[in-house]
Amino acid sequence: MHVLIVEDDAETGAFLVRGLAEEGDSAELATHADEALLLAPQQRFDAIVCDRLLPGMDGMDAVRILRKAHVQTPIIMLTALSGIDDRVAGLQAGADDYMVKPFAFSELYARLQALLRRQPMTAEETSLQVADLTMDRVTQKVCRAGQVLELARREYQILELLMQHAGQVVTRTMLLERVWGYGFDPRTSIVQTHVSRLRSKVDKPFERELIRTVRGSGYVID
Amino acid sequence: MSSTSLAQVLRSRTFRRGAIYALPVLLSLAVVVLGLGVNQLREAQLDQREQIEERLSELAEQLREDGLTQVIDDYSEEFGPLWPLAEAGYLIEEEEVLLLVLQAGTPVLGFAELKVPAGWHHQPLAVAGELGAVETYELLARRVDLGESLAIVGALPPTLAQLRAREALRNLALLLGVFALATLSAVWVTTRYALARVSALSGAIVEMASGDLQARVSVSPASDEYDAVAAQINRMLAQIQRLMRNLEEVSVGAAHDLKTPLTRLDQRLQSIAQEVSDPARVGAHVDAARQHVQTLLTTFNALLRLGEIESGRLRATFDRLSLSELVQDVAETFEPVFSEQGRALEISVVPNLEVVGDRDLIAQLLSNLLENMLEHTAAPCGGWVRLQPHSDGALLQVGDHGPGIPPEEHNRVFERFYRVDKSRSKPGNGLGLSLVASIASVHQASYVLHRAQPGCVIDLTFPAA
Numbered sequence: 001m002h003v004l005i006v007e008d009d010a011e012t013g014a015f016l017v018r019g020l021a022e023e024g025d026s027a028e029l030a031t032h033a034d035e036a037l038l039l040a041p042q043q044r045f046d047a048i049v050c051d052r053l054l055p056g057m058d059g060m061d062a063v064r065i066l067r068k069a070h071v072q073t074p075i076i077m078l079t080a081l082s083g084i085d086d087r088v089a090g091l092q093a094g095a096d097d098y099m100v101k102p103f104a105f106s107e108l109y110a111r112l113q114a115l116l117r118r119q120p121m122t123a124e125e126t127s128l129q130v131a132d133l134t135m136d137r138v139t140q141k142v143c144r145a146g147q148v149l150e151l152a153r154r155e156y157q158i159l160e161l162l163m164q165h166a167g168q169v170v171t172r173t174m175l176l177e178r179v180w181g182y183g184f185d186p187r188t189s190i191v192q193t194h195v196s197r198l199r200s201k202v203d204k205p206f207e208r209e210l211i212r213t214v215r216g217s218g219y220v221i222d
Numbered sequence: 223m224s225s226t227s228l229a230q231v232l233r234s235r236t237f238r239r240g241a242i243y244a245l246p247v248l249l250s251l252a253v254v255v256l257g258l259g260v261n262q263l264r265e266a267q268l269d270q271r272e273q274i275e276e277r278l279s280e281l282a283e284q285l286r287e288d289g290l291t292q293v294i295d296d297y298s299e300e301f302g303p304l305w306p307l308a309e310a311g312y313l314i315e316e317e318e319v320l321l322l323v324l325q326a327g328t329p330v331l332g333f334a335e336l337k338v339p340a341g342w343h344h345q346p347l348a349v350a351g352e353l354g355a356v357e358t359y360e361l362l363a364r365r366v367d368l369g370e371s372l373a374i375v376g377a378l379p380p381t382l383a384q385l386r387a388r389e390a391l392r393n394l395a396l397l398l399g400v401f402a403l404a405t406l407s408a409v410w411v412t413t414r415y416a417l418a419r420v421s422a423l424s425g426a427i428v429e430m431a432s433g434d435l436q437a438r439v440s441v442s443p444a445s446d447e448y449d450a451v452a453a454q455i456n457r458m459l460a461q462i463q464r465l466m467r468n469l470e471e472v473s474v475g476a477a478h479d480l481k482t483p484l485t486r487l488d489q490r491l492q493s494i495a496q497e498v499s500d501p502a503r504v505g506a507h508v509d510a511a512r513q514h515v516q517t518l519l520t521t522f523n524a525l526l527r528l529g530e531i532e533s534g535r536l537r538a539t540f541d542r543l544s545l546s547e548l549v550q551d552v553a554e555t556f557e558p559v560f561s562e563q564g565r566a567l568e569i570s571v572v573p574n575l576e577v578v579g580d581r582d583l584i585a586q587l588l589s590n591l592l593e594n595m596l597e598h599t600a601a602p603c604g605g606w607v608r609l610q611p612h613s614d615g616a617l618l619q620v621g622d623h624g625p626g627i628p629p630e631e632h633n634r635v636f637e638r639f640y641r642v643d644k645s646r647s648k649p650g651n652g653l654g655l656s657l658v659a660s661i662a663s664v665h666q667a668s669y670v671l672h673r674a675q676p677g678c679v680i681d682l683t684f685p686a687a
Binding site for chain 1: 551556581586596
């Protein structure tokens with residue numbers, strides 16, 4: 001993928017460009033909002049990563065301008081501000097996701113992938129399938145190899161998110177935000193505990209393990 | 223009290239106010255009372271004048287018609303032409319006009335003791351009474367010249383009504399004076415008292431400002447309005463003292479809590495430099511280093527979160543929400559974590575209890591309490607979460623069967639960076655319960671920690687939505 005990075009801090013900018021290059025992706029770096037406003041509509045970027053505090057302009061205003069100009073590229077806002085209302089304001093301005101600095105590159109990358117994948121799947125699928133595991137999102141029935149699995153509400157929601165992003169890493173923070181709706185980071189491993197319960201039902205009775213742990217970042221189903 | 227100067231009292235608002243309110247009252251009282259008195263006095267005096275004029279014109283009539291000789295004859299039956307002074311005493315008692323007739327300036331009839339200036343005038347007249355006591359009368363007198371070197375004088379002492387009016391007027395004036403004096407001294411005393419009390423209040427604040435954190439205002443047992451203010455100021459001073467002490471402890475606590483992970487991070491970085499040729503070891507060091515950075519960030523995030531909560535900014539986004547559903551959800555989220563460690567978490571939630579608040583904050587509050595339980599008690603110690611209606615709204619109770627917190631620590635555990643474990647060897651940053659307290663406060667929920675037998679219980683009372 002080709003990513004536009006709007007970031008005035010040289011060290012963070014270089015960190016992002018290097019990280020993307022290592023994953024085999026390309027990036028262009030803009031250090032000013034004006035530059036980003038020129039570049040974003042011209043070139044075909046797959047995603048934009050935009051810092052909130054830019055010299056001369058709030059990143060949020062830049063996003064608002066881009067959205068008004070019908071630039072539909074997925075945007076992730078980066079910010080050192082962690083307030084709950086800042087997050088809401090960022091999403092209202094038209095950003096697709098919002099990340100608080102400092103962040104792990106793996107977290108950002110997982111979110112970028114999730115955004116890109118979401119694009120062609122805008123129509124909400126009513127059924128999801130990964131290998132021999134199927135999920136009917138209307139009846140909320142989950143089957144593996146013809147066997148019906150009894151999942152608790154949270155387990156179902158975790159599996160749903162994993163299956164929607166099959167093949168991609170879903171981080172713990174993403175699960176906390178999207179399954180529980182929590183904006184804070186619990187100190188205990190509640191996500192880990194619930195995922196391990198899910199695994200005991202989805203994977204343990206079967207030969208092949210579908211849910212994998214990606215060390216230091218999250219989970220992937222494939 | 224003696225320290226207040228005259229200038230201070232005169233400048234004082236209390237004094238000026240008092241004077242401004244008292245003066246118009248005093249002035250109008252003076253105008254009304256004195257005016258009435260003077261008027262009454264004047265009327266009484268008019269009667270006196272009329273009586274004198276009437277008697278004089280009667281005498282003048284007699285003189286004109288009968289002639290001087292005849293009149294002297296008529297009036298001389300008892301005492302002769304010139305009357306003894308003692309007789310004046312009787313006449314005065316009878317409220318009769320004293321008379322004198324002069325011919326060419328020489329008394330020929332009546333009381334020769336009367337003085338004879340022209341027109342209306344006052345003159346004293348000393349008369350010896352029956353028992354020999356001399357009484358002096360203040361007479362009002364008039365001389366009328368009749369021509370042919372004849373003049374008559376009529377004199378009358380003040381009537382009883384006049385004397386009464388005069389005395390009443392004098393008494394009223396005296397009363398007014400006393401009243402004015404009393405009012406002014408009341409204002410004066412009040413002002414000096416107020417100044418003294420206020421200066422005691424400001425004195426304590428000045429002492430506090432100059433660094434004496436122990437300074438307090440004395441509160442008298444009278445519990446008047448100054449005592450109420452003094453009590454409030456003392457409460458504020460105590461709060462400031464507590465905050466100052468807290469700030470010191472927070473700085474030390476923060477420094478300590480940040481220093482430990484920074485030291486470990488530094489050690490890992492040094493190890494990386496030493497073992498740069500061994501990729502496997504470097505990888506392990508990097509992972510450990512990132513863990514330490516994570517610890518630091520968690521602490522900073524908690525501090526920022528505290529700041530955000532305490533600014534009250536979030537209150538604008540508060541909404542009515544089902545506390546029952548939220549508590550059930552968070553407790554159920556933690557239940558597997560407990561059971562994985564071989565412990566039980568009992569959940570009992572009365573449905574349909576609502577509060578006004580922030581979902582994320584309340585979730586964090588309960589989650590912090592449950593995490594504390596997981597960190598500070600060990601298996602098989604279980605815990606419980608209860609939500610039930612309360613007269614003020616909803617009562618959330620979270621308790622465990624662990625060792626509990628010593629009662630003397632109950633107030634302090636909510637302070638930032640405060641740790642019951644003074645060695646700071648257990649995990650955590652001493653901010654968990656501070657967050658609980660802040661979140662409760664921003665929701666106007668009261669919280670109290672008490673000791674179960676055994677264990678620890680926190681009661682959180684949320685106001686009804």
